[in-house]
Structure formats: C-alpha cells, structure tokens
Amino acid sequence: MSPNPGSGTEPDLSVNLGRLELRNPVMTAAGTFASGREYAGLVDIPRLGALVTKGVSLEPWPGNPSPRIAETASGMLNSIGLQNPGLDAFIEHDLTWLSEQDVPVIVNVHGHSAEEFARICERLEDVSCVSGFELNVSCPNVDEGGMAFGTSCEAVAAVTAAARRATRKLLMVKLSPNVTDIAKIARAAEAAGADAVSLVNTLLGMAIDADTFRPKLGRVLGGLSGPAIKPIALRMVWQVSAAVSVPVVGMGGIMTAEDAVEFMLAGASAVAVGTATFVDPAAATHIIDGLAEFCRRRGVERVSQLTGALEA
Amino acid sequence: MSDCGCAGDEARSVERVKVVANERLAAGIGLLTLHAPRIGARVAPGQFVHLRITRDADFILRRPFSVHGTTRDGIRILYQVLGRGTRALAAKRPGDEMDALGPLGKGFRIPEGVAHALLVGGGLGVAPLALLAEVLAERGVAVTAALGAPTADRLLALDVLEVSARQVLLATDDGSRGERGFVTMLVEGALAASAPDVAYVCGPAAMQRIVAAQCAAAGVPCQLSLERLMACGVGACLSCVVETASGLKRACCDGPVFDAEEVRWDVAQPGLRH
Numbered sequence: 001m002s003p004n005p006g007s008g009t010e011p012d013l014s015v016n017l018g019r020l021e022l023r024n025p026v027m028t029a030a031g032t033f034a035s036g037r038e039y040a041g042l043v044d045i046p047r048l049g050a051l052v053t054k055g056v057s058l059e060p061w062p063g064n065p066s067p068r069i070a071e072t073a074s075g076m077l078n079s080i081g082l083q084n085p086g087l088d089a090f091i092e093h094d095l096t097w098l099s100e101q102d103v104p105v106i107v108n109v110h111g112h113s114a115e116e117f118a119r120i121c122e123r124l125e126d127v128s129c130v131s132g133f134e135l136n137v138s139c140p141n142v143d144e145g146g147m148a149f150g151t152s153c154e155a156v157a158a159v160t161a162a163a164r165r166a167t168r169k170l171l172m173v174k175l176s177p178n179v180t181d182i183a184k185i186a187r188a189a190e191a192a193g194a195d196a197v198s199l200v201n202t203l204l205g206m207a208i209d210a211d212t213f214r215p216k217l218g219r220v221l222g223g224l225s226g227p228a229i230k231p232i233a234l235r236m237v238w239q240v241s242a243a244v245s246v247p248v249v250g251m252g253g254i255m256t257a258e259d260a261v262e263f264m265l266a267g268a269s270a271v272a273v274g275t276a277t278f279v280d281p282a283a284a285t286h287i288i289d290g291l292a293e294f295c296r297r298r299g300v301e302r303v304s305q306l307t308g309a310l311e312a
Numbered sequence: 313m314s315d316c317g318c319a320g321d322e323a324r325s326v327e328r329v330k331v332v333a334n335e336r337l338a339a340g341i342g343l344l345t346l347h348a349p350r351i352g353a354r355v356a357p358g359q360f361v362h363l364r365i366t367r368d369a370d371f372i373l374r375r376p377f378s379v380h381g382t383t384r385d386g387i388r389i390l391y392q393v394l395g396r397g398t399r400a401l402a403a404k405r406p407g408d409e410m411d412a413l414g415p416l417g418k419g420f421r422i423p424e425g426v427a428h429a430l431l432v433g434g435g436l437g438v439a440p441l442a443l444l445a446e447v448l449a450e451r452g453v454a455v456t457a458a459l460g461a462p463t464a465d466r467l468l469a470l471d472v473l474e475v476s477a478r479q480v481l482l483a484t485d486d487g488s489r490g491e492r493g494f495v496t497m498l499v500e501g502a503l504a505a506s507a508p509d510v511a512y513v514c515g516p517a518a519m520q521r522i523v524a525a526q527c528a529a530a531g532v533p534c535q536l537s538l539e540r541l542m543a544c545g546v547g548a549c550l551s552c553v554v555e556t557a558s559g560l561k562r563a564c565c566d567g568p569v570f571d572a573e574e575v576r577w578d579v580a581q582p583g584l585r586h
C-alpha cells in the first residue's frame with residue numbers, strides 16, 4: 001500500500017468479515033460492554049462496527065469469588081468467571097433491547113461442551129438482530145470449558161464444527177494466548193468451519209499483596225488485559241494472519257486509533273476494544289474517529305487497505 | 313440481575329472537571345474541591361464519581377469516590393492516600409484537570425415520614441454521610457451523627473456535621489477526642505436513647521456488620537454504603553459484586569447503598585484492599 005497524503009476524500013471504513021460486512025472495523029470486546037445497555041447514553045452505540053456481548057451460557061453462571069479485579073502495571077487482571085444469567089434471561093432482557101439498536105450484534109457464546117455451544121447458536125439462529133457468534137474457547141477464569149477447550153486443537157475443532165452445524169451466521173472463534181503455538185489452534189478453527197478468528201483473550205496472570213501475603217484475586221489467577229499485553233497480542237495477530245486465510249479480529253490493549261492501526265498492519269481485518277472502555281466509556285467511538293482521521297491524514301482511501309500492510 | 317440500575321441514566325456523563333482546591337486535612341487525608349457544575353447539580357447523597365486521575369499509561373483504571381459535598385458549581389471529595397491513584401490525586405494542584413464519570417450509583421434513600429436519622433461513620437466512611445446530613449437537615453430531619461476514628465485528627469467533616477446534625481457523638485481508638493473506643497459503642501447508646509427512624513452507615517466492613525446487627529436488634533431500618541474494587545463503574549464488568557439475599561448485585565449501579573438486611577454476611581465479602 002502506498003500512502004497518498006492529502007487526497008481529501010472521506011475514507012471508506014467498512015470492512016468484511018466473511019459473512020458479515022461492518023460499517024467500520026471497531027467492535028467491543030466480549031465481557032467489557034455487557035450487552036450495551038449499561039453504556040447507553042455514554043456511547044453512541046449505532047456507531048460501533050459491531051457490539052460483541054458478554055459471554056452467554058445455557059444456564060446461569062455465578063462467576064468467581066471477590067475480589068475479581070486487580071490493577072497491574074499498564075493493565076489489569078480479572079477473574080470475573082463468566083457470571084451471566086443464562087440464555088433465557090439473555091433473550092428476554094438483553095436481546096429485546098439489542099433488537100431496537102441499529103448495530104450488528106455478535107453474541108459471545110460459552111459452554112461446558114461442544115453440544116452446549118451448538119445449542120446456544122441454534123436457539124439464536126432465527127433471531128434477526130444477531131449477526132453472528134463468537135465462540136469463547138479461551139476464558140482463563142473457569143474450571144470447565146473456556147481455555148480448557150482453547151488450548152487443544154481437537155477440542156477447538158469439535159466446538160467449532162458443532163457450532164458450524166448449528167448456524168449460517170458469522171462464526172468467529174476467540175483464541176487463547178495461553179498456548180505454545182496459536183497459529184496451530186487458529187488453523188484448527190478455520191478447518192472446522194470458522195469464518196473468522198478473534199484474538200487474543202486475556203493472558204493468565206497473578207498479582208500478590210506483599211503486605212497481606214495473599215493473592216489479590218479471590219480466584220488467585222486471572223486474565224491480564226490492557227496495554228501491558230499489546231506487544232504479545234500484536235505478535236500473535238501477525239502469526240495467525242500468516243497462517244489462516246479467514247479474517248482475523250485483533251485485540252489486546254488497544255487504547256488509541258494508532259493501536260488499532262498497528263493491529264490492522266499486523267493482519268487484522270477488524271479490532272475489538274475492551275479494557276479501554278473502562279477508562280473511557282466512549283473509547284471505541286473515539287478510536288473510530290481516530291481511524292478516519294488517520295486515513296485522511298495518510299491518504300488511505302479504504303481502511304481495509306491497512307490489513308496486512310506491514311512493510312518488512 | 314439483568315435489569316441495570318443505571319442503564320440509560322441520563323444524569324451521568326463524562327465531565328471535564330478542574331481542581332479548585334486540594335487541602336491536606338491530616339496525614340494522608342485530603343479534601344478535593346472540583347469545578348464540576350454538571351455533576352454538582354445532579355448528584356444525590358451516596359452517589360459517587362469515577363475519576364480518571366491520570367492519563368499516564370502506568371495505571372489505567374478510574375477510581376471511585378463518594379461525593380462528600382457540593383459547592384455552588386462543583387463537588388467535594390474526601391480521600392485517603394492508599395495507593396497509586398490516591399497518591400496522584402494528592403499531588404493535584406488548583407487548575408489541574410481530570411475527567412469525572414458521574415454521578416453514578418444508587419445513593420441513600422430517604423423514606424417518607426423520616427423525622428430522625430442516625431448517621432454512623434467509621435474513619436473515611438464519613439465521606440458520603442456529610443452530604444447526606446446536609447440534605448436531611450434541609451428537609452427538616454433531625455440528624456444524630458456518630459463518628460469513630462483512630463485519633464482526634466482523623467475525625468473528619470466535623471464542621472459540616474456540627475451545622476447539620478442536632479447531635480454529634482465522637483469516639484477515638486486512643487481517646488484523644490470523644491469516648492475511647494469504637495463507634496459501635498456510640499451506636500449502642502444512640503439506639504437506646506431515642507430510636508431513630510432510619511440509620512445510614514459507612515465505614516470498614518467489620519464495623520458495618522456490627523452496626524447492621526445493632527440496628528436489626530433495635531428494629532431500625534439500616535442502609536449501608538459499601539465499597540468494592542470496580543473497573544467500569546456502570547454495571548458492565550461485574551467486578552464489584554455484593555452477595556445479597558436476592559443474589560449477586562453490583563455495588564456500582566445496584567448500590568453502592570444497600571439495605572443492611574439484604575446484605576449477606578455469611579459469605580466472604582471482601583471490601584476494598586489497600
């Protein structure tokens with residue numbers, strides 16, 4: 001891509017995720033935006049490229065003991081543990097509200113088994129406001145499911161294949177960084193029918209209080225997010241985008257439009273904003289504005305031209 | 313759980329606020345006055361603001377602070393230096409700007425027909441009670457305030473309470489002012505002397521638990537302002553959950569004020585760790 005400064009026209013921010021066209025590449029990261037209602041009035045939700053919901057499981061999940069967060073240098077640990085009221089409550093409360101919002105909705109799905117993932121997709125297959133699914137095979141904060149699936153190629157393939165049979169909507173698989181070779185896992189998801197892969201979920205970490213001799217998190221271990229993990233996330237997006245031909249959604253410490261550009265240069269077709277939303281509720285829309293500004297400044301006509309445009 | 317207390321709450325916004333004054337009241341304790349006209353005009357007692365203290369990348373999360381008082385065009389925050397966030401807050405000078413998300417949360421409820429309220433504060437717990445005392449006094453409610461602190465210099469907001477409260481009872485751990493001992497002793501006496509219609513409590517978890525039991529025994533409805541670590545402040549991240557009789561609730565938007573009888577003490581309820 002050769003930049004063409006000063007072309008002056010409005011850049012085209014739309015990107016393609018296989019079965020889904022997005023008006024811009026910026027989505028919310030699962031678990032940081034609930035189902036959006038909590039942020040109504042603070043964020044212009046219809047401006048989002050997509051809204052990715054908090055993880056939904058078939059039955060209610062209670063989550064983990066408190067404390068559930070600990071701030072660390074340039075980041076934070078969380079061990080929320082997928083607390084959610086279950087699929088029925090999600091349909092009744094959240095989907096009703098989401099169906100009135102003019103935004104593509106991607107439901108983050110979590111299950112104990114491949115069959116549970118598939119059943120959730122099945123139940124939501126005919127809901128028109130749901131544009132796609134993100135399979136959470138990477139949560140580090142649960143004993144069953146989560147990362148236990150996402151660290152094995154066979155389990156990722158089984159979950160993805162089961163969900164693929166249940167839906168014609170966009171199927172995205174969210175990958176764990178807590179593996180030796182993330183590209184291998186991404187290829188397993190692609191081979192089993194994923195339309196896209198998203199990465200990274202949080203990195204397993206720990207924080208200790210030297211005054212009390214205790215772990216800072218009730219669950220002891222938690223997932224690290226924020227700017228602290230960005231270099232690792234960028235590396236993994238770069239490795240995965242070289243290994244698969246499906247679109248990659250990049251995330252991990254994106255705070256600014258410049259961070260988003262870096263992820264796209266590494267190979268991401270779209271990005272997700274998570275921890276930054278806790279700092280600035282309107283972070284995602286500020287990043288959309290910043291991306292448009294970046295494109296204008298650098299003469300980039302279509303933001304999708306940034307994807308994989310890293311120069312050696 | 314899915315019904316969010318603050319979803320679509322139009323009072324809250326992100327406001328650019330400016331430091332008007334930042335006074336040191338005692339070792340490690342400060343009183344911050346902020347120019348914040350929007351939040352100041354909308355805040356109710358017991359609500360809080362989520363402050364973005366710095367834009368440095370080193371620590372990123374906002375910090376929640378109860379609103380201690382209002383001014384003509386802003387708010388006051390009473391704080392204790394406990395970590396990186398409050399250290400940075402103590403270094404703020406007049407003219408410095410921050411952004412504040414708020415007002416957030418469900419504050420103290422003032423039931424119809426309340427004539428006499430007991431306010432119980434332990435240490436920094438007086439922070440949200442001062443604004444409450446002012447509002448109660450404006451409404452003609454008689455206020456009894458019971459405050460406890462380690463030492464006399466840590467008995468805070470006495471100037472506000474002496475104006476708003478009919479009676480101010482004090483206790484210090486070292487006896488340097490008021491009774492020697494804990495605020496819970498004062499509560500025992502205050503409940504016996506004249507049963508208040510309602511009690512409002514803020515302070516360390518152990519003290520809240522005892523006062524909740526004292527109020528229950530005396531048949532006095534009791535509201536607790538709870539403190540939890542939180543990230544988003546608006547009900548999305550589920551960091552700040554409180555165990556209640558009706559399941560997990562969020563301190564940030566279902567609270568921070570809860571009915572004492574709703575809070576479950578039979579399970580671990582870690583408060584803010586320093």
